[in-house]
Amino acid sequence: xxxxxxxxxxxxxxxxSKFVKQAIExxxxxxxxxxxxxxxxxxxSKDSTLEIIKHYKNMYPEKIMIxxxxxxxxxxxxxxxxxxxxxxxxxxxxxGDDYWVSPHKLQIQTDFLDSHKEYSGxxxxxxxxxxxxxxxxxxxxxxxxxxxxIRTEDLIKSNLIxxxxxxxxxxxxxxxxxxxLFDMEVYDWMFNIAISQKGPIxxxxxxxSVYRIHSNxxxxxxxxxDKVKSIIKSCDDYNKFLRYKYNDxxxxxxxxxxxxxxxxxxxxxxxx
Numbered sequence: 001x002x003x004x005x006x007x008x009x010x011x012x013x014x015x016x017s018k019f020v021k022q023a024i025e026x027x028x029x030x031x032x033x034x035x036x037x038x039x040x041x042x043x044x045s046k047d048s049t050l051e052i053i054k055h056y057k058n059m060y061p062e063k064i065m066i067x068x069x070x071x072x073x074x075x076x077x078x079x080x081x082x083x084x085x086x087x088x089x090x091x092x093x094x095x096g097d098d099y100w101v102s103p104h105k106l107q108i109q110t111d112f113l114d115s116h117k118e119y120s121g122x123x124x125x126x127x128x129x130x131x132x133x134x135x136x137x138x139x140x141x142x143x144x145x146x147x148x149x150i151r152t153e154d155l156i157k158s159n160l161i162x163x164x165x166x167x168x169x170x171x172x173x174x175x176x177x178x179x180x181l182f183d184m185e186v187y188d189w190m191f192n193i194a195i196s197q198k199g200p201i202x203x204x205x206x207x208x209s210v211y212r213i214h215s216n217x218x219x220x221x222x223x224x225x226d227k228v229k230s231i232i233k234s235c236d237d238y239n240k241f242l243r244y245k246y247n248d249x250x251x252x253x254x255x256x257x258x259x260x261x262x263x264x265x266x267x268x269x270x271x272x
Contacts (some may be wrong), residue, residue, distance in 0.1 A: 008086035008171065010093060012078060012164075013040060016096030017047040019212065020216050024056050024262055026100040026209075028063075036092075036153050041082035044072040049096065079191075080182040083174050091171050097212045098165035099125070105208035109168045112147070112202060119141045120193075120199035121169035122147075123161055124208040131214040142205040150203055152196040156249040159189040161201070163211040173198040181241065185230070187258035190238050196243075225261070 009027050014021055027038055038060075042050050050068055057064045067085060069078065083091065090110055094100065102108070102124075109122045129136045139162070142148050150160055165189070173195055175241065181194055192201060222230065231253055241251040 005037050005088040007036040007090045007092055007110060007168070007185065007203065008088035009036055009038045009092045009106075010079075010082045010086055011038060011040045011094050011096060012043075012075070012082060012094035012270050013049050014043040014072075014075070014078070015045045015047050015049060015216075017045070017049045019097040019099070020049050020052050020113065022099045023094055024053070025094050025254040027094060028056075028060070029103045030100070030106045031103045032110075032189075034110075036106060037062075037086075037088060039067065039082055040064065041067045041078050041085075043075070043078040044069045054223055058062070076182055076184070078188045079169070079186070080179075086171060086174075089151050089171055090167060091174055092168040093164040093205055094209075095165050097214070097216075098163070098210060100165075100209045101205065102208035103118060106168070107207055108204060109226050110206065112204060113168070113170065116202065118199050119126060120173045120195050120200050121167060122202040122204055123163075123166040123168070124204045124206050126163060126166045126211050127207060128163075128213060131212055142203065145205070147205070148203040150192075150196070150201045152193055152246065153249055155189070155193045155196055155201075156246050156253060158253075159192075161192050163209075164188040164191075165211060167201075167207045169191070170198075178241075184237050184241065185234065191240075193238060193242070215257060228257050228261050232261065 011023060011027065030036065040053050042053065053066055057066055065085065067081060090113065092109070110252060111120060111122065112122050125139050125141065127136055127138055154160055176198070177194055184190070235250045235254040239247060249272060
């Protein structure tokens, strides 16, 4: 790790030309008491995403590092590659179609983690913006608490975090994750389950970022039925990865989604 860099901001991009300018500028606007770097991993975008990123690289050559894949490796391997190149004490994540709205986002999170060593990471409250329907809503509040503690069991029951772009982690814990994790299909849900094994994750009350929901997204581009099928498979894969330590929680969660799938199939037969 680089002692001069407090935070590595990992920006993950793939065909985000419509959004990436706002994403990068929301990083650059951060006001911090320390140095931070921006590590961009582009997964062989077919649009002008990489050209836009290179424009900012020319403006901030000492601050921005670009890792551009020569072929598409998929979101999980793209994350793995980016994590390996992050040198800061902390790693903050931002996906290329999301953006931050507070210039103090990084400082708020690192201040918390600096004073709460037992936590593996933190996230802030965020806005979910459904682009297709032009609807916005904030995630749940902390009910006047200074923060809410999220543990592994909580995450298995429900994906309480639900968005990478609001998260920050201790790099030492990311580096110690079993690399087998990245051989599976891993989105924010499983990554947070894995990292929470190192310590709980704190949910902070300030709204600092926006999560765009749109049909071109890696997850939201799937149909509801395909999402449910993916979660059911993930329950089995993640349960095995964690050596069935949380078997009862995974079995209960899987049963709920299997019931949803049966309802989907029932509706399809009725429509036929």
